[in-house]
Amino acid sequence: MEDLLIQHVNLEKSENQERHRTEGFSSSKALVVRRGAPFRVSLQVEGRPFNPSTDYLMVKVMLGRLYARMPVTYSKKVSSSSWKAYIDPQDLNVHNPSIFISSPASASVGRYRFQLCVISKGGQQRSAFGKFVLLCNPWCREDAVYIPFEDQREEYVQNDSGLLFMGTAGNTVSRPWSFDQFEPGVLESCLNLLQVSPQHQKNRRLDYLNRNNPVYISRVVSAMINCEDDRGVLKGNWSGDFKQGVNPSMWTGSGDILRQWTESAYHPVKYGQCWVFAAVMCTVMRVLGIPCRVVTNFNSAHDTNANLVIEEYYSEMGQKLKHSKDSIWNFHVWVECWMNRKDLGSGMDGWQVLDPTPQERSGGVFCCGPASVKAIKDQRIDLLYDIPFVYAEVNADVHTFIVSQGRVVDHSKDTERVGSLICTKAVGFPRLQNITGDYKYIKSPTSTLTSRSSTASDDSTVRRASSSKGVLVFLALDKAPLAGEPVSFTVKVMNKQSVAKRMKVHVNAQAKEYNNSPSDTFWETHGIIQLAPKEVEVVRQQILPAQYEDVVGDNLINLAVVLEDMANHERFLASEEFNITSPQLTIQVSDESSIVPNKEQTATVTFTNPFSHMVSGVLTVAGAGLIQGKIQFRMLPLSPGGIVKQRITFSPTMVGAKMLQASVFLTNMNTTIRGFEMVFVNRA
The missing domain is CATH 2.60.40.10 (Immunoglobulins)
Incomplete structure (x- = not known):
């Protein structure tokens, strides 16, 4: 036989x-x-x-x-x-x-x-x-990462593009990002990340056994995205000097970063900042089958001494000073992953905060989480992992001081600024979803464009230094600032007393990075106003484009007004931090209804120069599942108000909703203008 x-x-x-x-x-x-x-x-x-x-x-x-x-x-x-x-x-x-x-x-x-x-x-x-x-299998009910809705599985596991929210709470900017989880080499890089981790190198058998648990996997990945303790993927850099690598603002997707890391034999890629760390972690988690989304916390507190208080100092002229190790980032970006938390007991399943940006050590290693979002909301700071740190990021109080000749002359407290908006991309749509209520009990809705005032009304959480103060000052932007247009704002001063007042007014503007103290003053104005008893005075001001364009770029502006009562020298402060948004590139795809795999398509990218001077730069176009690699064009100098149109071709390789994204890096301004268009690729 x-x-x-x-x-x-x-x-x-x-x-x-x-x-x-x-x-x-x-x-x-x-x-x-x-x-x-x-x-x-x-x-x-x-x-x-x-x-x-x-x-x-x-x-x-x-x-x-x-x-x-x-x-x-x-x-x-x-x-x-x-x-x-x-x-x-x-x-x-x-x-x-x-x-x-x-x-x-x-x-x-x-x-x-x-x-x-x-x-x-x-x-x-x-x-x-x-x-x-x-x-992992989020479609399987018995899996610890099971998420019960198909539209959420499509968004948080299968979607290979998304939006990262930046700017300020009153003027959010949506940055397109390509997660690239299905691009060549990315799966292999994510699996290699687990193999290169210290846990695997130290005890392979134990690491393999523990890889059944998404809590364990997520902590390994959180630590491996940064390179502080290991052969991690990204090196952070907030210095402003990126000559040794890539400016974090220049990355458009995770694939280039993960492939570069693997091809360099696991040397850290230079450079990342919080949104890059978070977006790359989101890619790795989606590849591994763990539902993941990128989350932005606006006015994110970094409370160095863990007292839930952030201290800020201003000079009597309205200049913000670098007197405290505590800081508030205008925005900070982390991820949430969906999983069961049997280690925490009942009620803590669902979204968990993980933060791969190296800030504080957790268990001796630069990683953060998974911290149950429900535990953060319920102040369960006794539970694993890192809940006190994340709780402070969204709940700390801000104490503001005016300093004159080395002594404090005014003090106020704000309990609402930190964590004023926490958001992520909406399921199935390219827009913002407000998830602040998942993290904290919301007292009442407040206007995001009205600024903080040290002497606001009694029902505000911004308290006066003493009840004897008889002046209120408010600072408000007239509208969300746009590049190429004046920044228009209003200072409103209210005399609550029955005596006339003579006030010195100091208004000060400083450029600042999202995560740092402001630099030197670039614009200021000073004056004196007379207030009759019970009078309200409104002062309108403008900062012209020519006054801010050279200093702001991708940065923000810290704007402050300090009033001084010339009779008794009492001071009053109102301040606002804001970003100036650039107009987006427009992308027009021709014949959108007939887009199918492997058929050449055309699109036109249009850029209009919004600035008051000539610009030049490089246009980059990319799109996972649409374009292999990137297409780049050098843009000739363009006059103010000038328009340039660039026709591109692409051949889709995957069906479904895909993101075509474009960016112009303006070399003479160190500024990037972006745009994106969602393209639906039908089955042939």
């Missing part, structure tokens, strides 16, 4: 990846499947047919040196807690038998090998080998 020989193992890649919703990883050579669900492999046999009565099949699945061995049964009943292999008796082809391998919903994530053995009568044994990548 002829021997049974295994000629070939077919991993049935396209069928399995469609069933496991991993078809986006088609550029990878590996079979990519999700835990908690069976996948099919088929044997091509030679010699004689497979005989289910006399031939016995065994499967051995290996992750590093860990393994599970199981007989192949003829029962389709699988277990959510153990490995299982079976043949469907209704669909047995003796020349090409199919074996289904099913992993538990708590299997470890990673690169697996498997061995398929056929043991025949007489003890003859034939083996074949294969490989697969196993990811």
Whole structure:
């Protein structure tokens, strides 16, 4: 009788990846499947047919040196807690038998090998080998990362583009970002990240065992995105000097960063800031199958001494001073991942904060989280991980002092500025979703364009230094500032007393980076106003484009007004930090209804110079699933108000909603203008 020989193992890649919703990883050579669900492999046999009565099949699945061995049964009943292999008796082809391998919903994530053995009568044994990548499964109810709505799984796992929100709470800017999780090499980089981690290098067996738990995985990834303690992906730089690498503002997606890291033998990529760290982490988590979204906290407190108080100091002329180690970032970006938290007890499942930007150590390592958002809202600072730090980021009070000749002459407190807006991209739409209420109990809605005042009304949380003060001062922008237009604002002064007052008025503007104290004053004005008893005086001011364009660029402005009562020398402060938004590039895609894979399409990118002087720069166009790599064009000098149009061609490779994004880096201003257009690629 002829021997049974295994000629070939077919991993049935396209069928399995469609069933496991991993078809986006088609550029990878590996079979990519999700835990908690069976996948099919088929044997091509030679010699004689497979005989289910006399031939016995065994499967051995290996992750590093860990393994599970199981007989192949003829029962389709699988277990959510153990490995299982079976043949469907209704669909047995003796020349090409199919074996289904099913992993538990708590299997470890990673690169697996498997061995398929056929043991025949007489003890003859034939083996074949294969490989697969196993990811978490948010479609599986038993998986700790199960998220119950399909539109959320599409957004938080499958969507390869998104928006990062920056600027200020009153004037948010949406920056397009390409997560690139299905681009060539990205899956491999994310799996390599787990292998390069200190946890894996220290104890491979324990690391593989722990990779069943998304809490563990997320802490490893949070630490590995920065390079402070390990061979992590990104080096942070907030100095303003990026000559040794790439300005963080220039990155448009995660793929370039992850590939560069892998190709450099895991040397950190230079440079990242908070939104880059967060966006790259979002890519890694989505690749690993853990639902993830990027979140922005506006007016994010960095409370260095953990007293939930941020101190700010101003001079009597309205200049913000660098007197405190505490700081408030105009925005800070982190991620949330969706998972069960059995380690915390009931009620703490769902979204968890993870912050890969290196700020504070957690367990001796620069990482943060996962901190349950529900625990942050409920002030459960006794729970793991890093809840006190995140709680302070969204809840600290701001104490503001005016200093004159080395002594404090005014003090006020603001309990609403920190964490004034926490947001993420909406599910299925390119717009902002306000999630502040997930983190904190909202007292009452407040206008985001009306500024803080040290002497606001009694029902405000901004308190007067003493009840004897008889003057209120408010500072308000007339509208959200736009590049190329004057910054118009109003100072309103109210005399609450029955005596006339003579007041010195000092208005001061300083450029600032989102995460730093302001630099020197670039614009100021001083004057004196007379206030009759109970009078309200309104002063309108403008900062002209020519006065701010050279200093602001991608930075923000700290604007402050200090009033001094010339009779008793009492001071009163109001301040506002704001960004000046640049108009977006416009992208017009021709014949949008007929976009299908592998068919050349055209689009036109239009840029209008909004500035009061000539500009020149480089236009870059990119789009995961639409364009391989990037297309760049050098832009000739363009006069104020001038318009340039650039026609581009692209050939989509993937179906679904894809983001075409463009940016112009203005070399003579160190400023980037961006735009994006969502393109829907239909099946051919």
